[in-house]
Amino acid sequence: EAEVAQSPRYKITEKSQAVAFWCDPISGHATLYWYRQILGQGPELLVQFQDESVVDDSQLPKDRFSAERLKGVDSTLKIQPAELGDSAMYLCASSLVAGGLADEQFFGPGTRLTVL
Amino acid sequence: QKEVEQDPGPLSVPEGAIVSLNCTYSNSAFQYFMWYRQYSRKGPELLMYTYSSGNKEDGRFTAQVDKSSKYISLFIRDSQPSDSATYLCAMSGATDKLIFGTGTRLQVFP
Numbered sequence: 523e524a525e526v527a528q529s530p531r532y533k534i535t536e537k538s539q540a541v542a543f544w545c546d547p548i549s550g551h552a553t554l555y556w557y558r559q560i561l562g563q564g565p566e567l568l569v570q571f572q573d574e575s576v577v578d579d580s581q582l583p584k585d586r587f588s589a590e591r592l593k594g595v596d597s598t599l600k601i602q603p604a605e606l607g608d609s610a611m612y613l614c615a616s617s618l619v620a621g622g623l624a625d626e627q628f629f630g631p632g633t634r635l636t637v638l
Numbered sequence: 639q640k641e642v643e644q645d646p647g648p649l650s651v652p653e654g655a656i657v658s659l660n661c662t663y664s665n666s667a668f669q670y671f672m673w674y675r676q677y678s679r680k681g682p683e684l685l686m687y688t689y690s691s692g693n694k695e696d697g698r699f700t701a702q703v704d705k706s707s708k709y710i711s712l713f714i715r716d717s718q719p720s721d722s723a724t725y726l727c728a729m730s731g732a733t734d735k736l737i738f739g740t741g742t743r744l745q746v747f748p
Contacts, residue, residue, distance in 0.1 A: 526681070562646065562740065562741075563740050563741070564642075564644075564726050564728070564738025564739050564740050564741055565682065565726075565736075565738050566738070567735060567736065570735070578735060613681050613682075615681075626684055626687065627684070627736065628684075629674075629681030629682045629683065630681050631679075631680055631681050632679075632680070632681050634679070
């Protein structure tokens with residue numbers, strides 16, 4: 523069964539360090555999402571890609587966060603420098619199409635980030 | 639006020655009980671309503687997907703949407719210990735940006 527892959531699964535870092543997360547969506551899925559889920563809350567969208575283009579990054583803290591999907595397949599989310607408040611689960615999701623209708627999003631297992 | 643409100647629980651029920659999970663929302667533009675299940679240390683997985691108002695049934699699960707009251711529900715019949723998880727409601731409007739509730743933690747004990 524096709525799944526969204528994410529790595530690493532867990533990351534512990536000290537504040538002011540740089541961290542990077544990787545996501546490989548389900549093959550053929552054009553749309554890729556990065557979400558942040560703080561403990562006890564629901565996921566919040568950080569950035570959405572359609573192929574290699576950013577569709578929505580309105581909630582991405584651009585002073586420290588960056589995301590790319592260079593060839594329209596896998597994606598990297600980077601935080602530099604990390605802050606204590608960045609401790610959360612970072613979830614990647616993908617969907618087949620995004621054409622103005624809600625399409626099922628398939629989530630990866632997430633990367634749990636702890637900033638000390 | 640958050641766009642989507644969900645009681646965080648935890649909700650603890652005996653095996654075999656009927657479970658009712660609910661969300662309220664404020665944005666009348668929402669048209670698509672979903673319920674996700676999230677096990678500990680895993681990503682959410684889609685359980686139910688409903689467009690506009692009405693009911694939808696899938697096995698032991700029933701989703702209800704009342705757009706006039708801006709209220710959605712998920713019912714689980716004959717609950718099992720394997721149903722123990724966090725249940726997230728999510729909704730979207732004409733675009734596919736999902737807005738999630740905070741999740742309700744459910745514990746079904748044998």
